[in-house]
Amino acid sequence: MNLRSLLTITLFFLAALPACASEWHQVSLAARPFYIVENHGDLWISGADELIANSTDGGKTWSTRHSAKSGGILLTLGFANERFGYAAGTGGQILITKDGGTTWATLQAPAQLVYDLSFSDERHGILHAARSIYTTADGGATWTPVKIDFENDDLRKFVYVARVLALDAEHMAIVLGEGDAPYHHQIFLVTKDGGTNWKTVDVPSTGLQRLSKHDGQYWFLGFEVIEKDKPGGGYSVPLVMRSVDGEEWTHLPRWSEKGFSTCTAQGCLYWDGAAVELPPGNPVSYWTFPAEKAVTAKWAVAKGGICAIATDLKCAPVVTTQTMPSYTDNSSSIVPTHFPPALNAPPAQGLQCISCEFERMMVTQKFQGPAEVELKLHIAPNGLVEKVEILHSTAAEIADRVVASARNWIFVPYTKEGVPHSVVTNVTLRVMAIKSH
Numbered sequence: 001m002n003l004r005s006l007l008t009i010t011l012f013f014l015a016a017l018p019a020c021a022s023e024w025h026q027v028s029l030a031a032r033p034f035y036i037v038e039n040h041g042d043l044w045i046s047g048a049d050e051l052i053a054n055s056t057d058g059g060k061t062w063s064t065r066h067s068a069k070s071g072g073i074l075l076t077l078g079f080a081n082e083r084f085g086y087a088a089g090t091g092g093q094i095l096i097t098k099d100g101g102t103t104w105a106t107l108q109a110p111a112q113l114v115y116d117l118s119f120s121d122e123r124h125g126i127l128h129a130a131r132s133i134y135t136t137a138d139g140g141a142t143w144t145p146v147k148i149d150f151e152n153d154d155l156r157k158f159v160y161v162a163r164v165l166a167l168d169a170e171h172m173a174i175v176l177g178e179g180d181a182p183y184h185h186q187i188f189l190v191t192k193d194g195g196t197n198w199k200t201v202d203v204p205s206t207g208l209q210r211l212s213k214h215d216g217q218y219w220f221l222g223f224e225v226i227e228k229d230k231p232g233g234g235y236s237v238p239l240v241m242r243s244v245d246g247e248e249w250t251h252l253p254r255w256s257e258k259g260f261s262t263c264t265a266q267g268c269l270y271w272d273g274a275a276v277e278l279p280p281g282n283p284v285s286y287w288t289f290p291a292e293k294a295v296t297a298k299w300a301v302a303k304g305g306i307c308a309i310a311t312d313l314k315c316a317p318v319v320t321t322q323t324m325p326s327y328t329d330n331s332s333s334i335v336p337t338h339f340p341p342a343l344n345a346p347p348a349q350g351l352q353c354i355s356c357e358f359e360r361m362m363v364t365q366k367f368q369g370p371a372e373v374e375l376k377l378h379i380a381p382n383g384l385v386e387k388v389e390i391l392h393s394t395a396a397e398i399a400d401r402v403v404a405s406a407r408n409w410i411f412v413p414y415t416k417e418g419v420p421h422s423v424v425t426n427v428t429l430r431v432m433a434i435k436s437h
Helices: 396-406
Strands: 002-004 025-027 033-039 042-047 052-055 063-066 074-079 085-089 093-097 105-108 114-119 125-129 133-136 160-166 172-177 186-191 199-201 206-214 217-226 235-243 267-271 274-277 286-288 299-302 305-309 313-317 319-321 353-355 361-364 369-379 385-393 414-416 419-421 423-435
Touching (some): 033 074, 033 299, 042 074, 042 299, 042 305, 172 206, 186 206, 361 396, 369 396, 385 396, 396 423
Parallel strands (some): 114 160
Antiparallel strands (some): 042 052, 074 085, 114 125, 125 133, 160 172, 186 199, 217 235, 286 319, 299 305, 305 313
C-alpha cells in the first residue's frame, strides 16, 4: 500500500560525533531504545518491540527484562517506587511490574497511542493519549477522561500537553503549552481531589523545563525572567521551585547564573558535559562527563555512569563534583524534545511520525542554498523504517545524510482492521545547505 502523507515532524539538528576516540560507548540492545529513567540506582530503558531493559552498574552491562517481537513501541517508562513500575506507547497496552521489573503484566490502555503515563502508587495514575487525558483510581482497570474546556479564555491557546504527573492519590498536574516546545508559555492544571475538579495555575515570568516529584512535592525546573523593567528588557536565570499542591510555589535559592538546557526528574543539563543534581543539596552536586555531543534530552545517571538515547543508546563515565563545570570548546547546548500533537488537532490522516529527526541546516562541501529530497520509506508493522529509497534529490551529499537519518525514524504502526501492516509512503523534505569554507 502506498500512502502519500504530510508528516508532522519534530525537527532538530543532530550533530555528528567527532572521529576522535571517545569515552562514550554504544550499547547493543535487542531493539531500538526510546526512553530512559533512573530508579533507586538502576538505569531502565524502553523502546521498540516492547523492549524493557535495565543496568545495575551505571550502563556498563544491560539485561533485557521484557520484549515482544513486532510488539509495540514503549514511549514512556516510570516507577512509583522501587517495586511498582509502568510503561506504555503504541499498541493500546500498558505494562505493569510489581516486583521491581523482574516480570511485567499487561493492562488495556484507554487509547491505542499513549505518549505519557504517571502513577503515584499502584492505583492512582494519569495518562496522556493522542487526543485525551485520563485518570485512574483502580490501577488502570478503568479510566476517566479529563474534561478540558478549550472554549475557556484561560485555556484557549494552551492545547499542547508538555507533561502529566501524579503526585499522590489526590494531587495530579497537567502542564499545557501554547506551542510544541518548552520555550512556549505554559500553564498548570492541578487537582487536589483525585481529578474531580481542576484549577488553572499560571506562574508568571517563568518557563518550565520539567515538572517532577520528590519527597511528596512537585518540583519546577526551568527559568525565570527578571529585571524586565530595566532598559533593554530582562534576562532569564535558572529557576527551581517546589510546591505541595501546584498552586503555591516556594523559590529555592539560586546557586548559579548559568541557565539550563533541558531537565529530567534527576536534574538539569547546562550543556553537553555538565549537569546539576536535583533536588539540590548543600553543597550543590554537579555531574561532569565527556563533552562530545552524545547527550540528548533523554538521559539518566546512576552509579558513576551517564547514558543517553538518540538513535541508539550510549553511555560514559560521570564524575560528581561540588564545583560548577567549565564550558569547553566541545560543549554545546542540548536541544529539548518537542511535545506531541495538540489535543484539539484533527485526527491524523495517514501515517503519524513519533520520532523523525533530521538536519534542517547542513554544512556541505559542494552545495549551497535550499535543497529538496524526496524519499520512499518502507515501514515495518512495528513502525520502524526497514528501507529508504531516494526518488529525487537536489544534491547527492544532502540526500545521503537525510537517508541516514530517515533509517532511524519511528512511526505509529499502521493498522488495518486492528492488525499492524507494513506500509510504503513518500516523503519530501527541505533543508538549507551552507557551503563550508
